[in-house]
Amino acid sequence: MTRFLNGLLRLRRGPWEMLASILIALGVVMLMQPLFLWAYTWSFLVTLTGTVMFIVVSHFPE
Amino acid sequence: MTQTPIERAAAATPPAIVTRVKGISDRTLAWIFVAPTIFLLLAINIFPLIWTIRLSLTNYRANRTNAEVEWVGLRNYERILTDGDIWHSMQATAHFLIWTIVLQVLIGFTLAYLINKKFKGNDLWTTIIVLPMMLSPAVVGNFWTFLYQPQIGLFNYVVSFFSGVDPSSFSMIGSVNLAPWAIVIVDTWMWTPFVMLICLAGLRSIPDYIYEAAAIDRASPWRQFWTITVPMVLPFLMLAVLFRGIENFKMFDMVTLLTGGGPGSTTELTSITLKREAFEKWRTGYSSAYAIILFVTVFGLASIYVKALNKVKER
Amino acid sequence: MSDFSVIAATPRQKWIAGSLVVLYAVITILPLVWIVATGFKSPADAIAYPPKVVFEPTLEGYVNLFTTRSRATPETLETLGPPDSWYDRIVRQYGMVISGPSRYGERFLNSVIIGFGSTFLSVFLGTLAAYAFSRFKVPLKDDLLFFILSTRMMPPIAVAIPIFLMFRTLGLSDTHLGMILLYTAVNISLSVWLLKGFIDEIPREYEEAALIDGYTRFQAFRKVVLPQAATGIASTAIFCLIFAWNEYAFAVLLTSGTAQTAPPFIPTIIGVGKDWPAVAAGTTLFLIPVMVFTIMLRKHLLRGITFGAVRK
Numbered sequence: 001m002t003r004f005l006n007g008l009l010r011l012r013r014g015p016w017e018m019l020a021s022i023l024i025a026l027g028v029v030m031l032m033q034p035l036f037l038w039a040y041t042w043s044f045l046v047t048l049t050g051t052v053m054f055i056v057v058s059h060f061p062e
Numbered sequence: 063m064t065q066t067p068i069e070r071a072a073a074a075t076p077p078a079i080v081t082r083v084k085g086i087s088d089r090t091l092a093w094i095f096v097a098p099t100i101f102l103l104l105a106i107n108i109f110p111l112i113w114t115i116r117l118s119l120t121n122y123r124a125n126r127t128n129a130e131v132e133w134v135g136l137r138n139y140e141r142i143l144t145d146g147d148i149w150h151s152m153q154a155t156a157h158f159l160i161w162t163i164v165l166q167v168l169i170g171f172t173l174a175y176l177i178n179k180k181f182k183g184n185d186l187w188t189t190i191i192v193l194p195m196m197l198s199p200a201v202v203g204n205f206w207t208f209l210y211q212p213q214i215g216l217f218n219y220v221v222s223f224f225s226g227v228d229p230s231s232f233s234m235i236g237s238v239n240l241a242p243w244a245i246v247i248v249d250t251w252m253w254t255p256f257v258m259l260i261c262l263a264g265l266r267s268i269p270d271y272i273y274e275a276a277a278i279d280r281a282s283p284w285r286q287f288w289t290i291t292v293p294m295v296l297p298f299l300m301l302a303v304l305f306r307g308i309e310n311f312k313m314f315d316m317v318t319l320l321t322g323g324g325p326g327s328t329t330e331l332t333s334i335t336l337k338r339e340a341f342e343k344w345r346t347g348y349s350s351a352y353a354i355i356l357f358v359t360v361f362g363l364a365s366i367y368v369k370a371l372n373k374v375k376e377r
Numbered sequence: 378m379s380d381f382s383v384i385a386a387t388p389r390q391k392w393i394a395g396s397l398v399v400l401y402a403v404i405t406i407l408p409l410v411w412i413v414a415t416g417f418k419s420p421a422d423a424i425a426y427p428p429k430v431v432f433e434p435t436l437e438g439y440v441n442l443f444t445t446r447s448r449a450t451p452e453t454l455e456t457l458g459p460p461d462s463w464y465d466r467i468v469r470q471y472g473m474v475i476s477g478p479s480r481y482g483e484r485f486l487n488s489v490i491i492g493f494g495s496t497f498l499s500v501f502l503g504t505l506a507a508y509a510f511s512r513f514k515v516p517l518k519d520d521l522l523f524f525i526l527s528t529r530m531m532p533p534i535a536v537a538i539p540i541f542l543m544f545r546t547l548g549l550s551d552t553h554l555g556m557i558l559l560y561t562a563v564n565i566s567l568s569v570w571l572l573k574g575f576i577d578e579i580p581r582e583y584e585e586a587a588l589i590d591g592y593t594r595f596q597a598f599r600k601v602v603l604p605q606a607a608t609g610i611a612s613t614a615i616f617c618l619i620f621a622w623n624e625y626a627f628a629v630l631l632t633s634g635t636a637q638t639a640p641p642f643i644p645t646i647i648g649v650g651k652d653w654p655a656v657a658a659g660t661t662l663f664l665i666p667v668m669v670f671t672i673m674l675r676k677h678l679l680r681g682i683t684f685g686a687v688r689k
Contacts, residue, residue, distance in 0.1 A: 200625035
């Protein structure tokens with residue numbers, strides 16, 4: 001966990017990609033869950049953030 | 063301008079001879095080779111995509127080209143993301159997605175595990191199992207409507223043969239409760255071999271010595287399965303799940319032909335709703351916004367997929 | 378493998394595994410066998426209950442698939458004289474006469490033209506690009522490769538809206554050229570990724586030797602790399618062909634007449650008469666080429682479906 005946080009602070013690719021993937025996955029779950037309309041409404045923004053983040057952070061050094 | 067003798071000679075030589083002597087430089091050749099592909103993709107994928115984004119901010123309708131186009135900002139997105147019907151079609155997609163993945167992973171992994179026992183003739187049977195995967199989804203959906211016919215269909219007959227239920231008493235594609243399962247069954251029939259093939263590659267990538275070492279340590283077969291087989295196959299399984307997830311999220315052809323989204327809207331997956339909005343109701347601007355939402359989701363999942371792909375490649 | 382191996386399955390395990398797999402294979406192939414069989418049934422046999430396993434084979438389905446027929450009164454039938462061919466005879470049994478060929482042949486031909494055209498283009502362009510990605514330093518290589526792959530992932534319906542408008546403006550809707558270009562664009566990602574994998578496997582030393590022998594880079598590519606990559610190119614081509622052959626979403630939205638391929642046409646065969654044998658016949662003819670290709674490809678199947686990532 002400390003390694004993960006360290007990687008985030010030092011702008012390493014691995015942990016940031018992980019974070020972006022989690023955001024995308026969260027967005028997809030929010031999009032398709034049957035429980036909360038508000039989650040569905042905000043899902044697109046979450047997925048979009050995750051996707052843009054993924055594109056940016058995949059250029060960070062390993 | 064000062065020139066070296068070589069440069070002067072090069073400038074004086076006709077270009078055709080230069081290329082014949084030196085050949086085109088690698089850098090130029092690389093660009094010549096890559097450019098047509100990139101150009102084609104820009105023209106047929108990226109340009110339309112940008113156009114879609116533009117359309118998504120308007121109230122344009124493709125069947126009324128003379129009507130004045132109004133700039134509506136993000137209102138289309140707002141309407142879609144608060145629309146209960148579209149939310150409902152997302153849930154129908156989720157049902158389809160989750161069950162196809164669960165069934166395909168369970169059956170596909172089991173089959174791969176069994177085939178990996180290397181019994182006689184396993185190649186032949188693998189080839190037979192793989193066949194449905196390569197067929198046209200639209201044509202498959204179409205002929206399954208025949209197999210699902212209440213009275214005469216093979217599927218209903220087989221079910222009634224084993225369960226004793228009257229074959230004309232239920233209709234897989236006509237009933238609200240059964241239709242979501244009808245599409246799950248056909249997709250599972252079609253795509254289980256895909257998961258199976260990938261799992262098989264995963265199983266075959268495990269070197270024998272790991273099992274030998276485990277046997278020397280007297281690890282039980284059960285323990286070997288959970289501590290060696292499953293973790294080693296997991297990246298491959300991840301790949302299969304992501305790929306099927308993306309494909310089924312945008313599923314259109316097979317389901318359109320099988321149920322057409324019906325009965326009611328029980329099997330109306332996202333792409334079918336999109337087609338209806340765009341090409342039947344002709345709400346081009348609105349459906350463009352919807353298309354962008356689907357596209358961003360797929361693109362996000364695709365980034366994760368490529369990451370998983372590279373992970374497997376390293377093995 | 379020695380008898381004492383701890384990893385090899387025992388004969389008993391093999392027998393159990395084998396019979397389970399065979400059972401699954403039989404279940405999975407049953408729907409296909411059923412469709413092929415239905416193509417040879419008479420319309421009455423096709424909708425019989427209980428479903429008929431043993432039946433008298435007839436070519437009615439195939440005759441109905443390729444012809445359009447009209448009902449004739451008994452008097453006109455008499456004036457026509459005896460049927461002059463086997464297919465005439467089949468049709469006359471129902472008091473019908475053949476009035477012309479159906480659209481199936483045309484649609485099938487369209488599938489062939491568009492399939493081969495787009496396959497040729499995407500493999501040609503794909504080979505060039507794959508070679509460049511495999512051997513040269515291309516700026517932003519990883520990004521370009523990801524971009525190429527991501528175009529394959531786009532939902533077809535999502536890009537169909539602007540492509541529909543674009544084709545309408547350029548006059549490409551319902552033309553062979555339009556469909557060939559479109560399918561090329563979809564297939565090229567697969568073609569580049571697969572071929573890059575195949576070319577990566579060819580040792581660079583061959584080309585380097587050729588370059589020292591005085592070949593130019595392009596000659597080395599043409600005379601050394603291409604022959605080495607022949608198998609890879611062939612299997613990539615088959616994958617592209619299968620995709621273009623099977624595609625439905627673009628075909629149904631962008632074609633309606635002259636350039637319509639078989640997949641959007643086959644569901645319309647059924648018509649009002651519920652002519653299941655004809656549908657089954659059309660389906661069978663359409664699926665057989667793909668099945669043959671799949672069997673030919675079985676060694677490379679995994680590569681094809683994972684964009685060359687898993688090589689076995």
